[in-house]
Amino acid sequence: MALQVYNTLTNKKEEVVPVTPGKITMYLCGPTVYDYFHIGNARPFIVYDIFRRYLKYRGYDVKFVMNVTDIDDKIITKAIKEAVPASEVAGKYTNAFFEDLEKLGVEPADEYPKATENINEIIALIERLIDKGLAYQIEGDVYYSVAKFSGYGKLSGKNIEELKSGARIEIDARKKNPLDFSLWKAAKPGEPAWDSPWGKGRPGWHIECSVMSMKYLGETIDIHAGGSDLVFPHHENEIAQSEGASGKPFVKYWMHNGFLNIEGEKMSKSLGNFFTARDIMKKYHASVIRMFFLQKHYKSPVSFSEDRILESQNALERIITAMQNIDIVLKDIDFEDNDDQKVVEQIAGLKSEFLKNMDDDFNTAGAMSNIFDLVKEANHILSKTSLLREDYITLKEIRAIIEEFDSFLGILSYKEEMHTSVSEDSLISILLDVREQLRKEKLWNLSDEIRDKLANLGVEIKDYPDKTIWMKKIKS
Numbered sequence: 001m002a003l004q005v006y007n008t009l010t011n012k013k014e015e016v017v018p019v020t021p022g023k024i025t026m027y028l029c030g031p032t033v034y035d036y037f038h039i040g041n042a043r044p045f046i047v048y049d050i051f052r053r054y055l056k057y058r059g060y061d062v063k064f065v066m067n068v069t070d071i072d073d074k075i076i077t078k079a080i081k082e083a084v085p086a087s088e089v090a091g092k093y094t095n096a097f098f099e100d101l102e103k104l105g106v107e108p109a110d111e112y113p114k115a116t117e118n119i120n121e122i123i124a125l126i127e128r129l130i131d132k133g134l135a136y137q138i139e140g141d142v143y144y145s146v147a148k149f150s151g152y153g154k155l156s157g158k159n160i161e162e163l164k165s166g167a168r169i170e171i172d173a174r175k176k177n178p179l180d181f182s183l184w185k186a187a188k189p190g191e192p193a194w195d196s197p198w199g200k201g202r203p204g205w206h207i208e209c210s211v212m213s214m215k216y217l218g219e220t221i222d223i224h225a226g227g228s229d230l231v232f233p234h235h236e237n238e239i240a241q242s243e244g245a246s247g248k249p250f251v252k253y254w255m256h257n258g259f260l261n262i263e264g265e266k267m268s269k270s271l272g273n274f275f276t277a278r279d280i281m282k283k284y285h286a287s288v289i290r291m292f293f294l295q296k297h298y299k300s301p302v303s304f305s306e307d308r309i310l311e312s313q314n315a316l317e318r319i320i321t322a323m324q325n326i327d328i329v330l331k332d333i334d335f336e337d338n339d340d341q342k343v344v345e346q347i348a349g350l351k352s353e354f355l356k357n358m359d360d361d362f363n364t365a366g367a368m369s370n371i372f373d374l375v376k377e378a379n380h381i382l383s384k385t386s387l388l389r390e391d392y393i394t395l396k397e398i399r400a401i402i403e404e405f406d407s408f409l410g411i412l413s414y415k416e417e418m419h420t421s422v423s424e425d426s427l428i429s430i431l432l433d434v435r436e437q438l439r440k441e442k443l444w445n446l447s448d449e450i451r452d453k454l455a456n457l458g459v460e461i462k463d464y465p466d467k468t469i470w471m472k473k474i475k476s
């Protein structure tokens with residue numbers, strides 16, 4: 001099956017056919033840097049990181065761009081409140097943004113263009129729109145004339161006339177149409193401002209994404225992604241700007257992720273019910289947060305609570321425990337000339353189920369259940385009293401597949417958290433040696449006591465006919 005994604009523009013799943021065969025251009029709306037981002041904001045950063053890496057894994061040459069909005073009303077408001085320059089607020093939270101992304105295991109984008117570093121390009125695009133009669137200026141402000149763009153509303157499915165009648169009484173009576181949106185804002189006293197043909201001012205938010213996307217990825221890009229709250233007006237406006245200027249389709253596939261809710265409400269800064277990703281990472285490993293999002297389809301809303309995060313942590317621990325136990329069992333096994341066609345085919349079947357799910361609009365929830373099928377199979381083998389050659393090969397294959405998938409899932413680094421220390425490792429080995437001696441002397445009660453006491457500590461002893469090993473007890 002070819003890779004399919006749900007396209008908001010057409011309201012259906014479509015096969016991904018890139019503009020240029022073998023290449024995928026991808027744009028994600030980035031943060032407005034006026035605060036630490038919350039766990040709801042982290043969702044698009046994580047899920048599109050996984051999708052981007054999956055596309056690479058599938059052999060595409062992916063170019064990925066995310067903008068940084070470093071000039072905006074929210075930044076200015078915060079700067080006034082803290083009596084510091086806006087650039088200081090933006091600088092501080094831009095750094096924090098990159099730190100948090102790194103901690104979340106997100107691969108850096110190919111470009112992170114900033115609004116303030118692209119003012120000339122923004123002005124040039126606004127001039128193009130004015131030349132085409134799609135924008136007008138009034139007293140230093142420039143607006144996009146929504147009525148002049150026939151495709152307005154095609155992404156959100158909104159109708160201009162309905163929107164107009166629903167629009168609030170417009171404060172700015174100078175606009176031709178209440179739906180017209182700002183491309184350039186005339187400077188107010190004390191605000192950061194740049195020279196432009198319309199006087200000093202600063203760019204609007206929507207124009208930034210049109211400029212960055214076209215500058216780095218071309219006039220028609222493959223995938224443009226963001227949260228579902230951006231469909232209208234932000235992405236609708238991006239289409240009006242980009243297609244209005246270029247006359248070409250702006251984006252082939254629009255992807256939108258669902259919200260993160262907390263107690264039934266959308267997590268947002270304005271509602272004040274948010275946890276920063278930074279705070280959550282003080283308590284939970286980034287892999288656990290990735291796991292939490294992986295277990296849901298990206299389009300579904302997801303409810304956040306500590307219980308749910310703990311469930312994800314448990315699920316992740318089941319995977320890691322199986323991987324660690326496989327490592328222990330396979331430690332001294334020589335795999336030379338070990339190729340069992342039947343086993344390889346059986347595991348290849350499980351692998352293709354996983355890939356089918358990922359190709360089906362990145363169904364990570366389904367794909368993770370395929371991982372748990374592999375873990376279940378591994379645990380079944382690990383619980384046997386003696387292992388056959390094909391068991392060892394199956395374990396080896398399972399380990400290899402999970403490691404391969406981790407190139408885009410990014411969850412196995414959690415094993416560092418679950419690593420037993422060297423001293424712990426050697427103490428258990430000493431106990432096993434003592435127990436071995438006791439068994440040789442037929443002191444079964446004592447040897448069983450050691451086994452049972454270790455079991456209480458979560459260490460399981462396995463007596464195979466040819467050797468004894470220990471592994472971590474599997475969590476149910």
Ligand SMILES: [Zn+2]
Nearest residue numbers: 029030209234
């Ligand atoms: Zn955007």
